[in-house]
Amino acid sequence: MDALSDEELIARYRLAPGSDRSRSFVEELFRRHQTRVVGWYYRLTGDRALAVDLAQDVFVRAYASLDTFRVDSKFTTWLYIIARNRWRDSLRAQRSRAREAPEAAMFDAEPSADNDALAAIEASDARVLVRRLMDEALSETEKRVMTLHYGHDMRLDAITATLGLTNASGAKAYIVSARRKLNIAVKRWKGRI
């Protein structure tokens, strides 16, 4: 069975989805990816028990919807989409819990945004403007770190590990630097209008 690709295992499973033999193909398939899923979640959450719970949900969903897998995609990508969606659900739940808690707790120990020039921009213009200023002022790594942290709610150490950053302070240094550059860019932009 080792010689079969992920996609071949699924093809064998589909020949007789209810049989014991076909289940052994799925067991093999899932076991190949357990470390990947648990490791990914552990890195994102820093909580090994939560990582296992999330991983379990991913494999339940994967087994339930295996018949929707399209053969022109990679199984790893398909599994990633399930894992990513499950994580997004988990973040939504966390956010709704956080709304009931003091807001400061969400950004505890994060770089301060007090007097942030960005806060003064009209919300309707913000999206286009922030992206333009990011393109002008930030490096690709700074943009990616900012997006993962603020747009995807990722912890800084998780970003450091995910992007393989090797500098001493990891993602935090990129966040500090990016915010400083963005504040300067915003002030410059305000001076122009």
Add this chain to the structure above:
Amino acid sequence: MEGQNLIDALRPGPDCPSIERLGRYADGALSLEERRREEPHIAACPNCQAELALLQAFATPSVREDEVKAVQWGVGQLRRREPEIFDRGWLASSNVRRWLSFGSVRPALTLAIVLLSVVGGYYFTNQAAPKLPADLGSSPETTRSLTVTVRAPIGDQTTVPARLQWQAVSGAARYRVRVSEVDREELWSGDTVESAIVLPAHVRARIVPGKTLVWQVVAFGASNAAIAESNAARFRLVQ
């Protein structure tokens, strides 16, 4: 809210492709035209680039030294939960959902549960020994069940079986026997009016040590309608 403008700007926008579509983009599964349409946005969008970085990290995992213990523990836990994963996955599968949501099935299930409760309740309150029919053992060897009971071969065999045998079903005019590989690929099928059938030489030649084969019997009535079938029986030759 502090920094909310920044946060909103960095979240996925209406022009960002879905994660599913981004995955197909990463796999090279989009058509050339679709790829041309998506590429300029994906290349310039920090959100899409961040998504691709996450996918990349998932696709090429590397467990750091400080993560090894936790991940190994997690995988061990997950292995222990495999039966639950398959049970819950099966229950959540679209086929089962479709079946359970089929209008006429729900009342049938409810009725079945009520009947089980009544019958179960009766047996709980009437635990006297069941009465056996007086002529037990003298009746002809047939069943009236919807199931054909297979007799042999089942399980490990020390010699290549010459024939397949099952218990006759009352009202059966003929039987169809099907022999297949474990992946359900048919090797051979044959019809008979007896409750046994001889395996042809070319099928017997396929029975080799260690290889499991599956066989099943369907009984047909005089009107040529199927009236009973067996479970899939398995056997294999051991050395």
